[in-house]
Amino acid sequence: MNVQKIKEEITQMKTSLSFLEESLKGIQQNCEHRFDGDQYYEKCLKCDKVNVLYY
DSSP states (O other), X not given: OOHHXXXXXXXXXXXXXXXXXXXXXXXXXXXXXXXXXXSSEEEETTTOOEEEOOO
């Protein structure tokens, strides 16, 4: 592989990752959460969203 092809592949992957992150954000915003966890964090059983309860 040459440098140009690597840069093009990185750009394509960044675009794909950005799309997937936005899709995940939309799913998690529209989820009817059912959380399970402990005193430090809770995780939704449906969409895997995590809420940190203790810092």
